[in-house]
Amino acid sequence: MREAELPLALSVGDxxxxxxxxxxxxWQARDSAAVPPFYLLADPALIAARAHRLGANVAIVETTPAEATRVFHRALPVVPLAARFTDSPGRPDAVNAAGTIEAIDRAVADCLGGRAAAIVTCPIAKKPLYDAGFGFPGHTEYLAHLASLHTGIEVMPVMLLAGPELRTVPVTIHIALAAVPKALTTELIVATGRITATDLASRFGIARPRLAIAGLNPHAGEGGAMGAEDERIIRPAIDMLRAQGIDAFGPLPADTLFHARARAGYDVAICMYHDQALIPAKALAFDEAVNVTLGLPFIRTSPDHGTAFDIAGKGIARADSLIAALRLARRLADTGTKAVAA
Known part of the structure; x- marks a missing residue:
């Protein structure tokens, strides 16, 4: 099967x-929303039970990645896991951790093994995984670990939030705000910017990406009057990125970085901490933003929301962000294929 015809591997998450x-x-929106072919790595019995619970008239076929595209138009292709799930909507259970992790493992193996074009991951919850002995901070770090195991090359994952009007990247992610100034280094900003620029060019097809670098402090420090980090850490990183031929500029005050006129001047905003990047991304496109992991030897996207245990099993969860993640994964895979061919 040609790479352009390979299905997407979708891991079920928690x-x-x-x-x-x-x-x-x-899957039900496959025609109306132009959802590309995918297969779901999950426990088929749980998927059938959840469909019945929701009153969804869905044909489910146990299949293989090689057959998924062929059956996608008539049935939801489910590639069975060895692990089985306890069906408890809204009540996370560490018993399900083995299957949650297996689905991620299988998706990565399929993608690197040429059986899937890209990976899309449904949300996971950290606590049940930690209770079962999971030793990674989260999804992204585990994917980087798997990539390193498969390729023998250490990788640095970078989180990109992509919406119709804005792309943002947080340099530091899931750490306390008080810890950000100590974690922020010139080297980390340079590495993040370099990976971002490389992937925007190779996967998004942006020939010369423009990187707007946000400041850490109010008014980007205002020349040191409101903090020294902007001049001491961030500005040298921008100089180094520019010396490497990357179109990076700043540091820019975050409070004027995200309005429409400012957004027209860059392709991605490199932000210094989690909320600086995620608040504008979610404010502009809460149901359409997609989490993309850059720096990996495969494409990975995911919905930009969590497990939503409070509404699980009630039939009110919206699939907009997952559909956007599937469509973006397909587009990135196709762009990468064309770039390789050229």
Whole structure:
């Protein structure tokens, strides 16, 4: 099968969350929302039970990645896991951790093994995984670990939030705000910017990406009057990125970085901490923003929301962000294929 015809591998995430139902809803929207062919790595019995619970009239076929595209138009292709799930919507259970992790493992193996064009992941919850002995901070770090195991090359993952009007990248991610100034280094900003520029060129097809670098402090420090980090850490990083031929500029005050006229001047905003990047991304496109992991030897996207245990199993979860993640994964895979061919 040609790479352009390969299906997407969709891991179910935490089965007690909304992953199963948004996967079902995405398949149901395959024609109206132009959802590309995918297969779901999950426990088929749980998917059938969740569909029944929701009153969804869905044909489910147990299949292989090689057959998924062929059956996608008539049935939801489910590639079975060895692990089985406890069906408890809204009540996370560490018993399900083995299957949650297996689905991620299988998706990565399929993508690197040439059986899938890209990976899309439904949300996971950290606590049940930690309770089962999971030793990674989160999804992204585990994917980087798997990539390193498969390729023998250490990789640095970078989180990109992509919406119709804005792309943002947080340099530091899931750490306390008080810890950000100590974690922020010139080297980390340079590495993040370089990976971002490389992937925007190779996967998004942006020939010369423009990187707007946000400041850390109010008014980007205002020449040191409101903090020294902007001049001491961020500005040298921008100089180094520019010396490497990357179109980076700043540091820019974050409070004027995200209005429409400012957004027209860059392709991505490199932000210094989690909320600086995610608040504008979600404010502009809460149901359409997609989480993309850059720096990996495969394409990975995911919905920009969590497990939503509070609404799991109620049939009210929206699949918009998952559909956007599937469509973007397909577009990135196709762009990468064309770039390689050229």
């Amino acid at each position: 089965p007690s969350g909304v992953g199963p139902e948004i996967s079902i809803a995405a």
